[in-house]
Amino acid sequence: MTDAPAPPEVEPRRGFMAKLWYGYARVTVALRWVIVVGWVAAATAAMLFLPPMQGTANDIEALGANDSSFAAEQRSLELFGFPLLSRAAIVQRNPEALPPLVQAEAVMRGIAINQGKHDTELLGAIPVPNAEGAFPEAAETNTTVITYVFAEPTLNFFEQTAVVEEFAERQLTDASDAYVGVTGSIPARAAQGLVLNSYVHIVEVVTIIAVLTIVALTFGSLVAPALTLISVGAAVFVTLGVSGWAATVMNVSIPADLRPLIVALLLGIVTDYCIFYFAGLRTRLREGHDRLEAARLATASTTPIVTVAGVTVAAGTASLLVAESPLFSGFGPALALTVLTGLVVAMTLVPALVAITGRAVFWPRTTAVEPAKVRERPSLLLRAVANRGSAFVIVLLTVAGLGLGAYQARHLDLGLGFVQSLPAATSAQRAAEAASEGFAPGIISPTEIVLEAPGVGEKADEVADFGEALKSQPGVAGVIGPGDLRAADDVGAFTTESGDAVRFLMVLDSTPLESTAIETLERVQAALPQLAVDANLGEVTTYVGGDTALASGIIADTTNDLLRIGLVALAVNLLLLVIFLRALVAPLYLLASNVLSLVATLGLAVLFFQDFLGQDDLTFYVPFAGSVLLLSLGSDYNIFAVGHIWQEARTRPLKEALMVATPESTRAITSAGLALAASFGLLALVPLGPFRELGFLLGVGILIDVFVVRALLVPSLITLVGPVSSWPSGILKRERRRRRTV
Missing domain, CATH: 3.30.70.1320 (Multidrug efflux transporter AcrB pore domain like)
Structure with a gap:
């Protein structure tokens, strides 16, 4: 039997923080079984005993609780004693002709409801026929009746919709009634909830399969995706339970639309961190370390980067707290809690699992010890980004390409589009279309x-x-x-x-x-x-x-929040990059590259949805929630990629460090990015407008970040700026001088 190469020193050679992280790794590996059992128990307890995450049931009002349109409606109610606006309507339409008797019955039915002479839970009704002379601007005449109805406002939108639909189905039973359906913003929100509930578990299963497939292909392993599934499962169950408990204690609710995004985010970041730990373990095993020591060294080297990256994402998403909009200020803590839970799972459960399984993580592949060998010739792309001349050309081309995409973002328009986001087959969408054809699109609200x-x-x-x-x-x-x-x-x-x-x-x-x-x-x-x-x-x-006035106020508030959220998010990400890299120059151009990538992604979303698909706008919260996530996740990958270069640059010239560190970090980031892009991109399987937009924005944004910014722009910028990147600390320069004195 041949002797294995002597492994490198197991104890870090210098630095208090390095020794501290190695000590953390020793404790984590020693307590590996306790940690695994503890997370299983925590996930089980969260699932059994903590309240589930709940979404707000009347979020139309919640979104614009302080809006002037509600104040106008309240004043109208004070003056007249009853409301005029309704957010639910019954639609009857016969494109050939609606019989006069049917139109008359609709009017009489509304009068009876208003006089309390009708057996219904509805509080009032206003029937509007498009009879000749009654509505001169209608697109048709004598084809359509829309009856605005009022349900008990204390009911949530599911309950209000059920009351209206039950009344319509009980009263409009004859074919001549030409009953189409119930529409309006309240039925549309109820329909969105039903569609979401129908698809969310399908999307989660497909996403998990896609993510685990990427992990399996990355490592050629069947065990690695199984460990990832265990880690993701623990994180999901604990997060949903803790979020539900926190929402109950703090009397806040998670926006119903965005709960699937929380699960997608959790799937993505936990998978990312699993990939980073697995890659670190494989490297240490190939160096000749035994199972436990390889787990310690992988944990000691990976955990600091994962910790800073996770804290960066959590802090970036928490920047939504500064928003005045109820939607964003309530959603920020939920995202931050999600990321922090995923981070804690990654820091503890994943190292424990790899310590238990060792080489079996990569089964059926083997991780044989690799003897020391001459470093392979770097790839053409790597040589290009490490050469100042070609790096300059790459920076020019990538900045120009991203800038061209970013230029399209100036056409970004925002809207709410509750009804228009629905699949065409839903009752609320069909009824809205019928009312629009009989009157005009604005008739539904x-x-x-x-x-x-x-x-x-x-x-x-x-x-x-x-x-x-x-x-x-x-x-x-x-x-x-x-x-x-x-x-x-x-x-x-x-x-x-x-x-x-x-x-x-x-x-x-x-x-x-x-x-x-x-x-x-x-x-x-x-x-x-x-x-x-x-x-x-x-x-x-x-x-x-009315709804249009409400939408105007919500979008104005959201736009006003943009500057506030953007400044805080940028400041948080910059601060953490500065602390981690102990530099000012590198964080500035790293963050600038993230912002350029983000704006370019927004521009592509405008081109695709508004220009190619012909949409009037994007759902108002999609660009802002997506931007915060993309900005934070971009800094996440910055920390992993540049962190490895910085580590290598401590003991070798910067160009050589770039050539050594980039290939391995790029492979890990590529796999992690594909997993994260799949996790977010598959949100588009939910047949609702906001989810298609979120899936596109986040999926495309992650791919641009991984394959353009991280693979081309950032290493080229490091090459161009050189050791000045570490200013004012001078870490890179000091380490190079130290090498010359050895």
Whole structure:
């Protein structure tokens, strides 16, 4: 038998922190069985005893709790005694013709509900037919009736939708009723929840299979993906349980739409860190160390990088706390808690598992001891990024390419699009389409405009002139006001009994929650004071409410949060890079490369969704949540890649360190990036607009970061800047001088 090569020293040769991490590794490996049993028990207890993660059930109100549109609706309710706006509507449509009797029955049914003479839990109804003369701006006549209905507002949107659907299905049983379905923002949110519940477990299973396949192919192993699955499972069960408990204790809720993103993030980062530990173990085993010592050394060298990387991602996502928007400020802690839980699992459970399994991690492949040999000739790409001349060309080309993509981000528009995000086959989407064809797209969520002034309701001609002026505004398809609907006038829906206020329903010619409608409403809202003056109404107080106004306020708040969140996220990521690298120059260009990659990804999303697919906009929270994640995960990979170069540069010239460290870190980052991109990208399997957008944005962003920024741009920048990268510490220069004195 031939003797194995003598392994390198097992104890780190210098440095307090290096010895500290080696001590941590010794303890972790020694307690490996205790750690594994402890995590299994923790995951089981979390699943059995902690409350599940819950999403808010009435998040339309939660999103804009402080919005002026709700204040307008509240003032309208105070003045008139009952609401005019409804977020649920029953749609009847026959494109050939809706019989006059059916239209009349719809009107009488609404009157009966308003008078409390109908056997229903609904509190009120406003039927609007597109009969000739009743709605002159309608796309059709005598084909459609939309009945706005009011359910008990304390019910969540699932319960409100069920009440409306039960009433419609009980009343509209004849074929001549031409019942299409129930639509509006509340039924749309309920439909989104049902679609999400139907697909989320399928997506999770497919994602797990894809991620484990990547791990298996990376290491040629069947055991490595099994260990990854154990680690991910422990992290998921503990995180969901702890998040549910924390939400209960702190009386906060996780946005229902974004809970699958938490699972995808957890799958991705835990898999990434597993890959880093497995790669470190394989290297140590090939150096000739025994199972336990290889696990200690791999843990000691990998854990500092994983820790800083995880803390960077957690701190970056926690920057959402500074947002004033309820959505982001509530979502930030959930993401940070997710990352921290995944980090703790990676730091403890993964080293324990590799210490137990040793070489079996890579079964059926072997990890034979490799004798010392002359270093292989570096690849053409590696030689290119390590040469100053070619590195300069690479930087120019990559920056130009990313800049071209980033330039497209200037066209980014934001919207809410609850109904439009649904699959075409859903009832809410079909009903919305039918209502749009019978009237105009804005009919499913009209805007309420209230005019308040002493005696304004007695100025019938002036009020009528104001209504006509509203109708003439660009982007307005129709206006319903005093005198337009007898059933509504009979109950004082449009004019108060005192005559001190009037109100209108304004229907836009574009989809209510998308960017075009928001822009139209902003123009109309700015023109309202002058329209009132021109109609001789004098000085009036105007209030504007409705879903479009709500969307406008939410997007304005979100945009205002952008600067605040962006500055904090950049500062946090920069600070942690500075601390880890003990430098100022390198963190600056590393972070700049992340930002360029991020903006380029946003530009590609604009090109794909708005230009190629023809969408009006992107869902308002997608660019911001995605940006924070991509920025933080980019710093995560920076730490792993540059950290290895920095370690090698302590004992060799920077160019040589780059040539030695880059190949192995690039392989690990490529595998980890593919796993993370798959984890995020497969969110697009959920047939909802926001998930398609998130899947594209995060999946493409990770791939750009791995294959362009990390493989080309960053090593080229390191080559160009050279040892100055470590300024002001001078670590790289000091280490080079030390080599010359040896």
